[in-house]
Amino acid sequence: MSRLIAFALALSVAGPLRGQDNPVLSESVKALYQNQFARSEALAARFLKAHPGHVRGLVLLARAEMAQGKVEPAYRTLTKALRADPKNADALYYLGRLCLALSEGQYEGLYAMAPDSARVHQLLAESARSRHDLRKAEEEYQAALRANPASVEVLNSLGDMKRHQFKFEEAVSYYSKAAAIQPRDYDSAYGLGAAYLYLQNPGRAVEYLRRAVQIDPASAPAYLALGDAYLRAGRAEEAVTELRTAVRLQPDMRQAYVLLGRAYSRLGKKEEANKALALAQELQQKEKAKLVETLASDDLVTPPPTPAQRPEEGEPIHP
Amino acid sequence: MNPWLKEQRFDGPSDAGLKRRASELLLMVTFLAFAGKAWGQSAANLPASLHGRFTEGVEAQKAGRLEEAEGIFREILAQGGKVSFVYNNLGVIYQMRREHERAVQQFREAIRLQTDYAAPRILLGASLLALGNVSEATQHLEKAVRLQPQEPRAREQLARAYERGGNLRGHVDQCRALRKLKPEEPEYAYQLAHAYLKLAAWCNRELATHHPSSARILQFQAENYHAQGRLDLAARAYQRVAQADPALPEIHYLLALIYLEQGKTAEAQREVERELAVVPFSIAALELKKKLDASSPSP
Numbered sequence: 001m002s003r004l005i006a007f008a009l010a011l012s013v014a015g016p017l018r019g020q021d022n023p024v025l026s027e028s029v030k031a032l033y034q035n036q037f038a039r040s041e042a043l044a045a046r047f048l049k050a051h052p053g054h055v056r057g058l059v060l061l062a063r064a065e066m067a068q069g070k071v072e073p074a075y076r077t078l079t080k081a082l083r084a085d086p087k088n089a090d091a092l093y094y095l096g097r098l099c100l101a102l103s104e105g106q107y108e109g110l111y112a113m114a115p116d117s118a119r120v121h122q123l124l125a126e127s128a129r130s131r132h133d134l135r136k137a138e139e140e141y142q143a144a145l146r147a148n149p150a151s152v153e154v155l156n157s158l159g160d161m162k163r164h165q166f167k168f169e170e171a172v173s174y175y176s177k178a179a180a181i182q183p184r185d186y187d188s189a190y191g192l193g194a195a196y197l198y199l200q201n202p203g204r205a206v207e208y209l210r211r212a213v214q215i216d217p218a219s220a221p222a223y224l225a226l227g228d229a230y231l232r233a234g235r236a237e238e239a240v241t242e243l244r245t246a247v248r249l250q251p252d253m254r255q256a257y258v259l260l261g262r263a264y265s266r267l268g269k270k271e272e273a274n275k276a277l278a279l280a281q282e283l284q285q286k287e288k289a290k291l292v293e294t295l296a297s298d299d300l301v302t303p304p305p306t307p308a309q310r311p312e313e314g315e316p317i318h319p
Numbered sequence: 320m321n322p323w324l325k326e327q328r329f330d331g332p333s334d335a336g337l338k339r340r341a342s343e344l345l346l347m348v349t350f351l352a353f354a355g356k357a358w359g360q361s362a363a364n365l366p367a368s369l370h371g372r373f374t375e376g377v378e379a380q381k382a383g384r385l386e387e388a389e390g391i392f393r394e395i396l397a398q399g400g401k402v403s404f405v406y407n408n409l410g411v412i413y414q415m416r417r418e419h420e421r422a423v424q425q426f427r428e429a430i431r432l433q434t435d436y437a438a439p440r441i442l443l444g445a446s447l448l449a450l451g452n453v454s455e456a457t458q459h460l461e462k463a464v465r466l467q468p469q470e471p472r473a474r475e476q477l478a479r480a481y482e483r484g485g486n487l488r489g490h491v492d493q494c495r496a497l498r499k500l501k502p503e504e505p506e507y508a509y510q511l512a513h514a515y516l517k518l519a520a521w522c523n524r525e526l527a528t529h530h531p532s533s534a535r536i537l538q539f540q541a542e543n544y545h546a547q548g549r550l551d552l553a554a555r556a557y558q559r560v561a562q563a564d565p566a567l568p569e570i571h572y573l574l575a576l577i578y579l580e581q582g583k584t585a586e587a588q589r590e591v592e593r594e595l596a597v598v599p600f601s602i603a604a605l606e607l608k609k610k611l612d613a614s615s616p617s618p
Contacts, residue, residue, distance in 0.1 A: 087525070089529070089535050090535075092523075097519075099491075099522065103512045103516045103519065104512075106498075123509055126516050130516050184417075217451055218450075218451025218452070
């Protein structure tokens with residue numbers, strides 16, 4: 001069994017003891033920590049017969065299943081828990097860990113079938129990226145590229161990584177290769193547009209973002225970026241058109257309203273600008289209300305970030 | 320509000336295009352197979368006088384002579400051969416040319432004439448995906464999977480529709496079904512592994528969204544460092560978890576393990592004591608304590 005699977009299964013016994021006030025559940029928890037996994041499972045299952053859909057009981061059952069290597073039943077149990085309570089922190093946490101282990105299991109299967117294929121390296125790269133191990137991710141993406149130099153997916157992934165690291169010139173280089181192989185590829189068109197936006201080249205950004213919206217007319221992020229590019233290019237009227245499409249596609253897109261407000265201001269349309277900014281503010285209030293709701297949750301142990309720590313209002317697109 | 324789409328809003332479409340590309344590539348190998356199959360399955364519906372012409376159309380289509388094939392299929396329709404698979408094949412030609420709006424019209428007609436015909440539903444789903452109409456594509460693909468649950472191409476497209484629509488659990492389910500259908504296919508192993516990774520990432524994003532300051536978020540970071548063997552960083556991260564939630568079991572135990580690995584026995588002993596204060600009956604912690612006690616010099 002690989003290191004990651006072993007690690008994830010070992011973690012399956014980790015979890016809060018607080019609130020396990022039901023005697024059967026408490027007994028199940030105790031059994032779990034005493035390595036009596038089958039007994040823990042049986043007790044949790046017994047509890048769930050009387051309380052079907054009880055999320056804490058389901059999570060406990062899944063933990064007992066995971067501890068015994070019963071990954072498939074654990075997956076089903078955790079998805080059931082999330083159906084009952086989609087925001088449950090423990091269910092999300094354990095499902096996340098379990099999925100990483102299951103992915104590792106599939107990787108082993110893939111490795112057995114195609115040991116040095118581009119897909120093997122690609123998967124290792126994706127896995128490293130999910131763990132924020134960017135050095136390893138890049139190494140593996142490069143190995144995948146050596147195995148399949150024409151992989152548009154890998155070229156775009158490298159472009160995305162470089163873009164998120166603010167290395168826009170390198171990002172442009174990878175995206176350009178991808179676009180040359182597959183001119184109708186959305187990712188490279190969007191990536192090039194976003195990278196040129198950050199390279200202060202709105203003209204090139206417009207060119208690629210126009211291509212992106214042609215390829216995927218339903219992409220609100222592409223319209224947002226295109227509106228931003230027009231605004232930076234001093235073409236406020238065109239910016240309004242694209243930003244209005246963005247909010248039509250995604251009505252809760254606060255950034256688009258902020259940019260719309262700016263675009264209308266530049267056009268001297270004060271009333272429209274105020275309206276757009278008011279909508280942005282309304283959306284911000286909703287986001288704040290959601291944060292307050294989250295604060296009431298039992299899972300919180302430290303305060304949320306202060307407004308000063310949050311990204312600046314109206315900041316365009318994260319690279 | 321779909322959380323995955325929300326994420327996309329800021330990070331850019333790192334995955335949407337991937338599905339789109341894969342979907343288009345798949346079609347290239349799919350449509351000809353369907354063209355042939357359709358003929359075999361439903362030839363009886365076509366007037367006998369048109370059989371030969373239809374075969375010529377399929378041959379032209381297979382050879383990539385699309386204009387010629389289109390002309391033949393249109394001619395068959397005009398001569399009374401209005402059967403579902405002729406519309407289906409005509410749709411395939413438009414799909415090959417990426418004329419998805421026209422393709423959609425043909426597939427819709429094919430479905431109207433024969434509602435239990437899975438092929439045009441799969442192809443319609445693919446064209447609708449290419450046009451960005453994910454929700455309608457999903458409906459048709461779900462129906463196609465119900466009609467032909469053993470047909471991998473239906474599940475492949477449905478998996479992509481779910482992924483694009485942000486239904487990541489549905490995406491995993493379809494990839495699991497594909498893996499079962501063809502266990503020897505490496506691509507399906509990759510797709511399933513990829514789907515699990517995406518679901519794991521989604522879980523973490525949900526945690527960050529709904530429980531932004533919870534110890535679980537910090538714990539995830541600590542575990543990542545631990546799994547990568549970066550013990551100093553892992554120890555610091557676990558300490559932050561313990562500060563955030565001193566009653567969370569296993570954290571002091573994991574810290575003790577790291578300290579033991581680093582040869583810091585005193586720190587390991589301190590952490591295992593803390594663990595036992597949280598979980599007095601933890602076999603793992605008790606065994607570690609025993610081991611540490613045995614290795615420490617007697618007074």
